[in-house]
Amino acid sequence: MxxxxxxxxxxxxxxxxxxxxxxxxxxxxxxxxxxxxxxxxxxxxxxxxxxxxxxxxxxxxxxxxxxxxxxxxxxxxxxxxxxxxxxxxxxxxxxxxxxxxxxxxxxxxxxxxxxxxxxxxxxxxxxxxxxxxxxxxxxxxxxxDEMIYAPRQFVEETVSGKTESILLDARSAERYRGETEPIDPIAGRIPGAFNFDWEQLKKDGLFNMDESVKVAMETVVDPSKEVTVYCGSGVTAAPLYAMLAENGYENIRLYVGSYSDWISKEGAKVEKD
Structure with missing residues (x-):
């Protein structure tokens, strides 16, 4: 990109x-x-x-x-x-x-x-x-460009193993683990998701353009993989998407509905640590 x-x-x-x-x-x-x-x-x-x-x-x-x-x-x-x-x-x-x-x-x-x-x-x-x-x-x-958009159906298929995409949760580690949930009614994460808190993208209040961010992201997900990012409502996942794109990840999607949409469907499965 x-x-x-x-x-x-x-x-x-x-x-x-x-x-x-x-x-x-x-x-x-x-x-x-x-x-x-x-x-x-x-x-x-x-x-x-x-x-x-x-x-x-x-x-x-x-x-x-x-x-x-x-x-x-x-x-x-x-x-x-x-x-x-x-x-x-x-x-x-x-x-x-x-x-x-x-x-x-x-x-x-x-x-x-x-x-x-x-x-x-x-x-x-x-x-x-x-x-x-x-x-x-x-x-x-x-x-x-529908290839950068992840509708709910795509995320459901990813959870069930029907896509090669890796889910990446941009919320705090505490929310990701389901230890606390200050906004949404159900704590936890979309099953199978990895975590990269979007706050880690910043240094001194601005987005950090140093190599250290790329290194940190690569410890979580390989740049050759397809990644689908989400957060609570689809807003803070956007800077994570942007930083992945800036650092050479070429196959990225954004689940705009994010976790708040995921749990809106009765019976939706979530994971907690």
């Missing part, structure tokens, strides 16, 4: 379309309030709850938005399929990665996650204002 993350130091502002994805899982209004008080000039705002998810659906806590809704989002953002796109949040958060994965799924292969957060972007001297842009509506048609 190649390069996923990009540093603000390497970006020419005018070469990219900008997407602001700042959000807080504790306060859903925080992100848009930050955006309205200042953002990268010409950046549009994509909201985790209303743009990148469909909370009316039952497939987990942050279900995948329908394709029709995503197409309208892309078009009102004014995107073209070959645009260079820079997606940012507060840095070290999962929200830019969620948007980036959706862009990749839709065929926008020139999209990147900015390593630094908004404050560092501003300090780097990029143009910032509080104006709401009005991009020209496009007629873009996505090129959906």
């Amino acid at each position: 190649g390069k996923v993350f990009i540093s603000v130091k390497d970006i020419n502002h005018t070469d990219y379309r900008w997407i602001d994805t700042r959000f807080s899982l504790q306060d859903a209004k925080e992100g848009i309030q930050k955006y309205e008080s200042g953002h990268v000039s010409e950046a549009v705002y994509w909201n985790l709850d209303t743009d990148l998810s469909d909370l009316t659906k039952k497939e987990g806590r942050h279900p995948m938005a329908e394709k029709d809704s995503l197409i309208e989002l892309f078009r009102k953002t004014g995107l073209s399929i070959n645009d260079k796109i820079a997606v940012y949040d507060d840095g070290g958060s999962p929200f830019a990665a969620r948007a980036w994965w959706i862009l990749q799924y839709a065929g926008f292969k020139n999209s990147y996650i900015v390593i630094e957060g908004f404050e560092a972007i501003k300090e780097a001297g990029l143009s910032v204002d509080a104006n709401t842009p009005n991009p020209k509506h496009s007629l873009v048609s996505p090129l959906w």
